[in-house]
Amino acid sequence: MAELLSGSNLERVLAAGKFAVTAELGPPMDCNGEVVREKAKILKGNADAFNITDNQTAVVRMSSIASAFIILQEGLEPVMQMTTRDRNRLAIQADILGACALGCKNCLCIAGDHQSFGGAGRLKGHPGAKNVYDIDTIQLISALKGMRDDGVQQGGDPIDKRPPLFIGCAWTPMGDPIEIRPTRLKKKVDAGADFIQTQGVYDVEAFKEQMKIVVDMGLHERTAILAGIIVPRNFGMLKYMNNFVSGVSVPKELMDRMKAAMKAGGDDKKQKRINQEEEAGKITVELIQQCREIPGIKGVHLQAIEWEKKIPEIVEKAGLLPRPTFD
Amino acid sequence: MxxxxxxxxxxxxxxxxxxxxxxxxxxxxxxxxxxxxxxxxxxxxxxxxxxxxxxxxxxxxxxxxxxxxxxxxxxxxxxxxxxxxxxxxxxxxxxxxxxxxxxxxxxxxxxxxxxxxxxxLGSNEAQGDYLELCAGCGECILHLTGGICPMARCSKQIMNGPCGGTSDGKCEISQDIDCGWYLIVKRMQELDILGQYDEIQAARDWSKGTHGGPRRLTKETAAMAAEDDAAKES
Structure with a gap:
């Protein structure tokens, strides 16, 4: 096995040629560390690493670094998400050094939703906040790579103990304009992205086409691409994602299936919910299996937003257990 | 203006x-x-x-x-x-x-x-309709972006865009706002210079904008000419 960049569990799974699984863990909107611990206990053993979101949908939550440290204490490996929205290059690098000192080995570089989002309209958020965007995602990847491989801060000052990070970023394969997306992925890989977690995939055929371009460019051999799967909890959520989430389109067939599951519950609200949640599990397992078949895909990134307890069942039914372990 | x-x-x-x-x-x-x-x-x-x-x-x-x-x-x-x-x-x-x-x-x-x-800083698009086109950031990169400015026209001022939030050419924050990077990509395609997009744009030196403190620009030749005129008059 080639020398590891970070020695993170996620990196080791990928280096061993295993199909990787990451899952998302959303921190609470308060300082209750028990919420994070509880989620960690549910998720433990069901993925190789766990993404800790960073003020997701531009809503203030427990910091990704603190939450990452809590799950480390619980024996899980975090992927600390880091948006360029909330911190300038000084804060980002300081936080990265601190996170690495605490034992974090994976970082996901993302732009973050614009602050005008405020919890996708369900929460107030902070739409009047000033965003930072001192550096963008690609520049952040370059900065982290420089810290790790060259031992220099972005400004040029030397680093004695280099942060051993497995550097990741997101990719929206079906974002608009679609023809630029593979090239933009290449820029991320050129900048130093070791792994990629894609935006949620429902339209597997469209994703396949984008992946074919990516494979033709050889990018799948330079980075590990994990297909993003967002567990579609109910019909309303699928409809919302199809209509309002950029780069996500849900095929009519999936919408119809979920709608039928909902309707089969008749007037019984509880039954409607149960039916949809069952269908959500089935759809997710199918999506995982379909994405697994796509050439160039090295794993999946599962997001069950505020529904983490569904993950163990999905991972099990998808035949992804047990997860590999290393000495 | x-x-x-x-x-x-x-x-x-x-x-x-x-x-x-x-x-x-x-x-x-x-x-x-x-x-x-x-x-x-x-x-x-x-x-x-x-x-x-x-x-x-x-x-x-x-x-x-x-x-x-x-x-x-x-x-x-x-x-x-x-x-x-x-x-x-x-x-x-x-x-x-x-x-x-x-x-x-x-x-x-x-x-x-x-x-x-x-x-x-913007344009007169139509009577009573003005559009922001320049951020006055102090270091033009318009030669890299087909003449369309990501500093003024991208909600995240991303230099290596577009982010994942583009939808039908619009920005994730509003259907009324064009995605600056969508416009840039389309313009670069039109000019057949999209190959330039491959190059990663490095982190910016924001000190040339308002982050470097209040700015003053002195054109020395103009200042010297003014001094000469004053001397002649006296």
Whole structure:
């Protein structure tokens, strides 16, 4: 096995040629560390690493670094998400050094939703906040790579103990304009992205086409691409994602299936919910299996937003257990 | 040009409550074109204020004056002289923030109030429709982006865009806002220069923008020429 960049569990799974699984863990909107611990206990053993979101949908939550440290204490490996929205290059690098000192080995570089989002309209958020965007995602990847491989801060000052990070970023394969997306992925890989977690995939055929371009460019051999799967909890959520989430389109067939599951519950609200949640599990397992078949895909990134307890069942039914372990 | 938007008359009235003689000062340049602070707007604001104070039963003298540019001593001097000679106790300027600053540092003990909100650097798209096209960031990168500016037109000022939030050519924050990077990609395709997109743009030096502190630009040759002219005259 080639020398590891970070020695993170996620990196080791990928280096061993295993199909990787990451899952998302959303921190609470308060300082209750028990919420994070509880989620960690549910998720433990069901993925190789766990993404800790960073003020997701531009809503203030427990910091990704603190939450990452809590799950480390619980024996899980975090992927600390880091948006360029909330911190300038000084804060980002300081936080990265601190996170690495605490034992974090994976970082996901993302732009973050614009602050005008405020919890996708369900929460107030902070739409009047000033965003930072001192550096963008690609520049952040370059900065982290420089810290790790060259031992220099972005400004040029030397680093004695280099942060051993497995550097990741997101990719929206079906974002608009679609023809630029593979090239933009290449820029991320050129900048130093070791792994990629894609935006949620429902339209597997469209994703396949984008992946074919990516494979033709050889990018799948330079980075590990994990297909993003967002567990579609109910019909309303699928409809919302199809209509309002950029780069996500849900095929009519999936919408119809979920709608039928909902309707089969008749007037019984509880039954409607149960039916949809069952269908959500089935759809997710199918999506995982379909994405697994796509050439160039090295794993999946599962997001069950505020529904983490569904993950163990999905991972099990998808035949992804047990997860590999290393000495 | 600089785009500004008139403040509500009630807000302006609040600034000058208690004053006896107020000059409403317009500017003949950018704010005239964007219908915020030219001669016509000065007339309208002045007359609205006169009516409002009259309704309150207050005797406030409101006069009007519009100069060619409120950011240049040559045009501002007569205005300053008038304020001094005619005993105004306040000025409301409908020029951009530059005008308000410029007058305030030259006018002596008379307060200058802003009558507009200075908004952005933009274009005249149609009558009454202005679009932000430049962020005044101090270091143009338009040669890299097909002439369309990600600093002014991307909500995240991303230099290596587009982010994942583009949808049907629109920005994730609003269907009314074009995605700057969508426009850039399409423009680069049109020019057949999309190959340039492959290059990663490095982190920016924001010190050339407002993050480096207030900016001043001195053109030495022009300054020297002015000194020569002054010497010849004397």
């Amino acid at each position: 600089i785009i500004a938007d008139q403040k509500p008359v009630a807000e302006i009235k609040g600034f000058i409550e208690g004053k006896k003689k107020v000059l409403i000062a317009g500017c003949g340049t950018c704010v005239t074109v964007c219908l915020a602070g030219g001669e016509t707007e000065v007339k309208n604001v002045a007359s609205a204020l006169r009516i409002a104070f009259k309704n309150d039963g207050k005797d406030v003298e409101i006069l009007e004056d519009t100069v060619e540019r409120q950011c240049d001593d040559e045009f501002v001097e007569p205005l300053l002289a008038r304020v001094k000679n005619e005993g105004f106790d306040a000025v409301v300027t409908l020029a951009c923030g530059v005008g308000c600053n410029f007058l305030s540092t030259r006018i002596g003990p008379v307060q200058v109030f802003p009558g507009v909100n200075t908004s952005f």
